[in-house]
Amino acid sequence: MADKIDRRQLKTKQALRKALMELIEEKGMEGLTVTDISTRADVNRGTFYLHYRDVHDMVSQIKAEILEAVDQLMQQVDIYELRMCAAKETTYPGMVRLIEELERNGDFLKIILGPKGDPGFGMTLKAMITKHIWGKMVSHQAMKEFLVPAEYLLAYTTSANFGILTHWIESGMKQTPTEVARILMRIIYHGPMHALNLD
């Protein structure tokens, strides 16, 4: 962290990263080649190998950065506050911050979560949601007799909320993070049926 001050490395890394994003957007992840990336970045092919082992390694590093940031923000979520805010029909600030972080990486996420992206990334995100949010909620309940196995309930809620977020991202992030947070909280707290206004 301390000795990454050489501008030459930064410049080529930025160039490579920019080229990667462009190429992924144009042709998807499939058949993405080192030659392509370095050519597009106007960087010698050999130089690529001074920074990354291969294409997969490069993409992995970017994914790791984003996952790290998201994990930190999720860790700070307080379930009690979350429920309180939901009851009061206000948006929980921690959730807004989380969604803002997603928005910040919108271009990459849209691709990596899209049809030509990396399913493993989405699964890791889902696992985070379970770990930090829904897992805690369910375990908090006194272990009553569930009508369905707890693991399936977790799969349900986690997928549902993840689905909302990916829909937002894939449909072009037309709502503000605050609006998305409100949608999420309403469905989370009141359930989908109530959101349908059927009660």
Place this chain on the structure above:
Amino acid sequence: MADKIDRRQLKTKQALRKALMELIEEKGMEGLTVTDISTRADVNRGTFYLHYRDVHDMVSQIKAEILEAVDQLMQQVDIYELRMCAAKETTYPGMVRLIEELERNGDFLKIILGPKGDPGFGMTLKAMITKHIWGKMVSHQAMKEFLVPAEYLLAYTTSANFGILTHWIESGMKQTPTEVARILMRIIYHGPMHALNLD
């Protein structure tokens, strides 16, 4: 369809397909090579090209077959019967049939829906669920004022149910199709909160 009676073609196709599944299971989709497949299948590499354009094309054909079958079964789902069965706490036969079809292709689905699989396949499946089941349900409701945009409600319910199915597949299909159908119908009809037994 009528002129596919040459056993030679069938045999090599089967061999190639078997080899593909084995290799995917061992090394994932990444770096899957024509040479690998034909070698494993004990088939001349040139012969591969008599049947498929490349690896991607081969996988696509298998995906298409499964999607075709699933689509047909979904098309036959009758929402009214589905709701009736849910109310009576019985399992809707059409849904069981659907899940049985998934079970039949379990080995392939587990890989294609897994972390190294093809995200596009899952998205297509989700789109089918929306089209055949949840889309109809929501559009059936008189268009009341939803508390959240309808598209997000669809994203929620579709992802949720898809999440249950994938969890079942990824965790090794330990429940019978009938059991999964019951889990699905309970959560669908009563909502996740009721499934938690919190009412």
Place this chain on the structure above:
DNA sequence: ACGATAATCAACGCTTTGTCCATTATGATA
């Protein structure tokens, strides 16, 4: 200004690809 090191350039052997061809083996059919 100088030493360190990042980036370049050219070349290497290697693997896979997709496409040939002539030849052999096998299935369908009369």
Place this chain on the structure above:
DNA sequence: TATCATAATGGACAAAGCGTTGATTATCGT
């Protein structure tokens, strides 16, 4: 069963990408 059609084989081809190397040049930090 004999015959014709065609599926599969084996071998070769150029093209492309890979990962690495060594000598050289350019740029950075101090």
